[in-house]
Structures are given as C-alpha cells and as structure tokens.
Amino acid sequence: MDIKRITSGLLGFPLVLVVLIIGNKYIVDIALAIIAILAMDEYFNAISKIAKPVKWVGYVSCISIALIHVIPEAYLGISFTLAIPIILLILFTQVIVTEMKTNFKDMAYTFFGILYVVMLIMFFARINGMENGNILIWYAIFAAWGTDIFAYFIGKYFGKHKFSKISPKKSIEGCIAGTIGAIIIMLIYTYVANTFWGMHYSYIAIGIIGFVLSIIGQIGDFAASSIKRYVDIKDYSNLIPGHGGMLDRIDSLIFLAPFAYVLFMFI
Numbered sequence: 001m002d003i004k005r006i007t008s009g010l011l012g013f014p015l016v017l018v019v020l021i022i023g024n025k026y027i028v029d030i031a032l033a034i035i036a037i038l039a040m041d042e043y044f045n046a047i048s049k050i051a052k053p054v055k056w057v058g059y060v061s062c063i064s065i066a067l068i069h070v071i072p073e074a075y076l077g078i079s080f081t082l083a084i085p086i087i088l089l090i091l092f093t094q095v096i097v098t099e100m101k102t103n104f105k106d107m108a109y110t111f112f113g114i115l116y117v118v119m120l121i122m123f124f125a126r127i128n129g130m131e132n133g134n135i136l137i138w139y140a141i142f143a144a145w146g147t148d149i150f151a152y153f154i155g156k157y158f159g160k161h162k163f164s165k166i167s168p169k170k171s172i173e174g175c176i177a178g179t180i181g182a183i184i185i186m187l188i189y190t191y192v193a194n195t196f197w198g199m200h201y202s203y204i205a206i207g208i209i210g211f212v213l214s215i216i217g218q219i220g221d222f223a224a225s226s227i228k229r230y231v232d233i234k235d236y237s238n239l240i241p242g243h244g245g246m247l248d249r250i251d252s253l254i255f256l257a258p259f260a261y262v263l264f265m266f267i
Helices: 003-022 024-046 055-067 072-097 105-127 133-156 172-196 203-231 247-265
Strands: none
Touching: 003 024, 003 133, 024 055, 024 105, 024 203, 024 247, 055 072, 055 105, 055 172, 072 172, 105 133, 105 247, 133 172, 133 203, 133 247, 172 203
C-alpha cells in the first residue's frame, strides 16, 4: 500500500474542503489561479525539454482566472470570445519582435498549454459561480477523484488486463471499477443534497452524468500521461508525495470541467 499517496490525499482533501466551503467565489477563483500557475509551471518545465515556451504569457493567463467573477457578467461572454484571438496576437507578436528566436513551435506549445491548463480550469471556476455551484462543484470532484480512488485500489489488487500502453499501470478492471465507484459516491451525495439541503436532483440524471464525467475524466488522465510519455517524464513534479505534481493530481478533474459545466445546466 502506498502510504505517501494515502497520507497526501488525507491531508489535501481537508484543504480543498475548507477552501470550497468557507471561501466565497472570489477566494475560490484566487485558489484556482494559484493552482493554475503551479500546473502551468509543471507543464512548461516538461515541454522545455523540446521547446522554449513563452512562459510569461502562460503565467499572466493563469492570473486571469482570479478575475472571472470580478468582470461583470454582461462582459464575460465577450471576454471569453476574445481571449483566444488576443493570446494568439500576443504570441505572434512575440515571434515577430524576437525575430523568430521564439519560433512557431514555441508559440504552439505555449498556446496549447494555455488551452489545456487555463481554459479548462476556468470552467471549474464557472461551475462554482453557478446557482448552487457550491453543491454542484462536488459532483465534478467526486466524478474525477472518486474514479481515481476506486480505479487505483481495484486495479492494484484485481487488475489483470492492461488498458493502454500510454499508462501501463492502468487496467480495464480498474477503469470499470473507477466509473462504478464514482457513480455510487455521486448518488450518495445526491441523497445528502436532496435530504438535507433541499435539492431535487434526479438520481437517474446524476447517474448518467456520473458515467459520462467519469469516462471523460479517465480520458483526461490518459491525455496527461500521453504528454508525459512524449517528453519522457514519469511525473510533472514531486510537489505532492505519492501523487506527483499538481497537474498529475488535477488532470482528470480539469478535463471533465467544461462538460460538467454544460451538463449541470440541465439539472
């Protein structure tokens, strides 16, 4: 049994709990911006083996997460619309100003990192800002981390069939158990929300959402692993003992965040 992994999880979860329960949406946005900076730094360190990312653009993009609920709602849509063109404009300007010392490959890897880390984490902030967002956000967390926990323990002790060469330690049994476990946790949470907090969430709808988000989260996990394999590293960092880096810990969570945001609109 991986004691470091379990200890880190037990210590980390209460911190997440405190921030999401006690902190208002502005505090949560600041916390997400800090998480994004840590994850972006890990991504840049990994990619620096094959390119020279424009780091300052990535870090500034991370800070923008803290402003999501500062910008008036009426202007938020246009801000999202212009974000990608503005980032591209800045990156191409960097290429021109440096006379291609920053080249297209450097720019492309930087742009992907911003889309992958910043844009996805922004949806997590958007979920928290929804009506009953402080309740809904836990569905996303349980879908991702519930899948990880069940997949890890079932796969470790009962996994016989390897799922993919991208992540050799993952098994088909673990992936299936992860999805089932996540759905069970989300249904239990739904009972608590409906019984004690006056919600009226459909168990069938939550079960379907749990299934979809768990699958997407696992794809997100494999996506992060494929990047690590491409640059030949095991973990993005050793920030969290037993778990690797920040990006290792949130890879599935941020990947499912945009889909969770859309699905939550229907419940």
